[in-house]
Amino acid sequence: PFGFMTSCQIDLKIFNFEKILDFSYSDDGKKFVFSALMNGQSDIFVYTIASANFEQITKDIFDDLNPRFIDKSSKIIFTSNRINDTLKSGETNKGSVSLQTDIFIYNFSSRSSVLKRVTATPFANENNAFECDSAKICFISDENGIRNRCFGALDSAIAYIDTSAHYRYFTRVAPVTDYPRNILEQEVSKKSGKYGEIIFKDGKYELFIGEISAMKPLSSSQIKKTSFKEEQVRVGQSPKPAKPKIDSVSTA
Numbered sequence: 001p002f003g004f005m006t007s008c009q010i011d012l013k014i015f016n017f018e019k020i021l022d023f024s025y026s027d028d029g030k031k032f033v034f035s036a037l038m039n040g041q042s043d044i045f046v047y048t049i050a051s052a053n054f055e056q057i058t059k060d061i062f063d064d065l066n067p068r069f070i071d072k073s074s075k076i077i078f079t080s081n082r083i084n085d086t087l088k089s090g091e092t093n094k095g096s097v098s099l100q101t102d103i104f105i106y107n108f109s110s111r112s113s114v115l116k117r118v119t120a121t122p123f124a125n126e127n128n129a130f131e132c133d134s135a136k137i138c139f140i141s142d143e144n145g146i147r148n149r150c151f152g153a154l155d156s157a158i159a160y161i162d163t164s165a166h167y168r169y170f171t172r173v174a175p176v177t178d179y180p181r182n183i184l185e186q187e188v189s190k191k192s193g194k195y196g197e198i199i200f201k202d203g204k205y206e207l208f209i210g211e212i213s214a215m216k217p218l219s220s221s222q223i224k225k226t227s228f229k230e231e232q233v234r235v236g237q238s239p240k241p242a243k244p245k246i247d248s249v250s251t252a
Contacts, residue, residue: 060091130188145226
């Protein structure tokens with residue numbers, strides 16, 4: 001990190017971790033959220049720079065990756081191969097681990113143990129999620145057999161009313177790209193309004209930069225699945241042993 005008082009870079013030593021996999025700073029730069037290996041498990045942590053200590057967010061056998069602060073750093077969006085949307089410290093039931101990944105949101109402000117599920121796709125992996133604006137995120141999905149970018153619009157509706165209104169939350173998902181090659185990695189800057197992506201082509205890695213405003217959703221009917229993905233869906237080889245609990249996820 002950078003020391004504003006000394007105007008120089010500060011080297012911090014962070015102990016107790018086998019490896020830090022990914023990290024991202026909060027809006028004010030005072031904290032950063034990261035995914036790291038501790039005791040052989042990849043979990044999510046938040047490090048406070050001033051006090052040089054960390055808070056553990058997840059503590060279970062699931063692979064929790066690609067954490068990013070969103071919504072003015074009040075929430076954390078991340079990738080996980082968990083099925084249940086409730087955090088349970090010390091969870092060791094391997095039967096509840098999926099072979100594929102989905103996107104989840106943790107409410108960092110309230111410290112709620114119940115996650116908000118963004119995606120629930122039995123035949124696809126979603127990862128590398130970023131906030132594009134206050135109501136929309138973008139992430140990478142291989143739902144058609146190739147890693148392409150998708151939009152996820154977070155929305156809510158009144159489920160029922162008794163003494164007060166109760167809401168259900170859902171995500172409208174739409175593809176944004178239909179590339180013939182995988183997006184290996186993406187980075188999105190909400191502040192600058194730009195995104196970057198890396199694609200491997202003709203034996204070399206290529207970096208592309210574009211405007212977030214130029215990303216337009218495509219109709220799902222325009223996206224053709226690869227023969228492998230069609231075969232996977234046909235034979236019903238869903239890697240998820242149980243249907244996840246979710247209000248609804250719709251595809252445009």
